[in-house]
Amino acid sequence: MKQPIKELNPKFLESTQNKEHLINYLLGVADNYLILGQRLGELCGHGPNLEPDIALTNISLDMLGQVRSFYQYIAQLRGDKSTEDDIAFLRKEREYKNVLLLEQPNTDFGYVIVRQFFFDVYNKMFLNALQQSADETLRALAFKGIKEASYHERFSGDWLKRLGDGTEESRSRVQEAVNDLWIYTDELFQTTTADDAMIEAGVAPDMSAFRDTYYEKVKELLTIATLDIPEVAYFQKGGKEGLHSEHMGFILTEMQYMQRAYPDSKW
């Protein structure tokens, strides 16, 4: 049952603190798309064969398309001279708010698919819920993104089933990826101070309400894929607060190289 949308009070953004919280909340959302897009982009020309290579780089471009809209909105909110490119390329590691899951390396095709699937299930639920946001821009972005998010989930879910229920080797490799990446899933549902403020204001959906559904869905598909569901006592976190894994610096080095070496260069 969809709740009627509560419009945001126009005065809401006149408060510097509210605006600050909104910007930080948006960075948390957008940086996920940026870092996953960058990771998938690394695979361009390196996919196992032509078809998944193109599919993964398509998804990468979808992610970058999505992130641009969010960064443009952030730049607009900031109201200074910063552009989407500054936000993407000129921050320091601690200023990126993506979850740890998405910066994990492309160890093999199994890891790529599992990382994608763990995120896609979340992302589809998130964009669905974001369509009820009190913020008009975010509603529009969510509406635009949901279709491609549904396709991403179809793609990664399909491959997960194939790899899990495939050969002995594909099964053992994808099981290893599931075991390794499982500890990063809980962070998707953690909130920062900025997130809590935006949930309170009706701008952000309260994703903790979807946590159980998320794990039900993921476990259901892992079961279909004949994979074991890991049991862990402790989940990793930190990315949303800017505390990243050892992989993040390498991603940024490559991603920011052009803007750092040739400041303000344009296509």
Added chain:
Amino acid sequence: MSQETPLWEVFIRSKNGLEHRHCGSLHAEDAEMAMNNARDVYTRRNEGVSIWVVESTNITASSPESSGELFEPATDKVYRHPTFYELPDELKHM
């Protein structure tokens, strides 16, 4: 995917009202994967509204060796083309 991965032919309808046209081929294990691959490889620049995929082995093709008997007899029968009619000037686009 290995060498044995089956080959599929892809047909795309570019817009409603037009016929599906052959646009290429790809590898896939089954129809579902062929459909996803076709979507990713052949429609990412907004080329289509409908996709058909068919496993290449299901297509019976004419053999190049028999092209003589199949096609050459038609080459010197110009009278089979309706080109001997005087068309009125008002008639365009023929």
